[in-house]
Amino acid sequence: MKDQETTQKNTITLRPTRPGDWGWILYKHGDVFSKEFDWDMPLFELYVIQILQDVIAKTIKEPFTRGWIAELNGEPVGSIICVKHSETEAKLRLLLVLPEARGFGIGPMLVKESIEHARNNGLKKVILFTTGQQQTAVKMYDRFGFKVVETFKYPEFGTDMDGINMELTL
Numbered sequence: 001m002k003d004q005e006t007t008q009k010n011t012i013t014l015r016p017t018r019p020g021d022w023g024w025i026l027y028k029h030g031d032v033f034s035k036e037f038d039w040d041m042p043l044f045e046l047y048v049i050q051i052l053q054d055v056i057a058k059t060i061k062e063p064f065t066r067g068w069i070a071e072l073n074g075e076p077v078g079s080i081i082c083v084k085h086s087e088t089e090a091k092l093r094l095l096l097v098l099p100e101a102r103g104f105g106i107g108p109m110l111v112k113e114s115i116e117h118a119r120n121n122g123l124k125k126v127i128l129f130t131t132g133q134q135q136t137a138v139k140m141y142d143r144f145g146f147k148v149v150e151t152f153k154y155p156e157f158g159t160d161m162d163g164i165n166m167e168l169t170l
Contacts, residue, residue, distance in 0.1 A: 010073055012104055014113055017067035017079075022052050025067075025079050029096055036099075037133055040158030047156070051093050055081050064090075064121055068113055070097070070106045077101035080110040082117050085127060090118035092128040095137065107140055115144065119170045126170065132162030141166050 030045045058065040062084060070078035078097040085091035092114055097106045118126050128146070130137050131154060146166040154163030 010104065011071075012106060012109065013071045014068050014109060015071065017069055017081075021067065021069055021076070021079070022056060024069075024076055025081075025094055025096070026052060028076075028079070028098065029094065032096060032098060037157075038159055044157045048094065051081075055083060055093065058083055066114075066117055068110055070101070070110055072101050072104065072106070078106045078110055080114055082114040082126075084123070088124040090114070090121075090123045090126045092126060095128075107137070108143075111140065111144055115168065115170070124170055126168045128166050130164050130166065132164060138164065138166075141168075144168060 026045065026048050029048045030041060033039060033044060034041045055065060055067065059067075064084040065082070067079065067081040069076050078095075078101060080095045081093040083091050083093060092111065095107065095110060097110075115126055126146075128141065130141070132138075132151070146168045148164055149167050150163075150165040152163045154161050156163075
């Protein structure tokens with residue numbers, strides 16, 4: 001965690017996505033994850049592109065789907081997307097906090113915003129997928145009350161890892 005003096009000098013804001021943000025999300029996922037994980041980047045970036053294609057189509061068709069960008073001192077440093085997965089479930093997609101912005105509570109802010117969005121729209125559950133390599137994220141989701149409902153081998157990005165499906169009942 002950053003010390004209190006440093007935190008007080010920084011302004012963190014969340015805003016809805018706007019034009020150009022989808023490209024930023026793709027770029028930053030590739031950039032950050034290529035440095036942090038030994039994943040096959042073309043496969044991972046294709047995965048992100050496919051999610052974004054689905055998300056963008058959903059933003060056109062339904063009012064529920066939302067993306068947020070976290071800004072630190074006016075610069076984008078994080079993102080999350082919340083989509084309607086079914087009539088009763090929301091799904092969190094593409095949570096990211098840039099390494100230089102970690103420790104300010106930005107991840108929890110983004111997750112909380114998404115949960116509140118789902119709750120305010122009458123949904124009963126929030127689901128998500130993560131990997132066993134993302135233990136900091138798994139611990140954060142656990143603090144929100146998400147429960148692991150399934151673990152499985154997930155070799156999709158060219159390395160052996162565990163896939164984790166989690167859910168939160170609202």
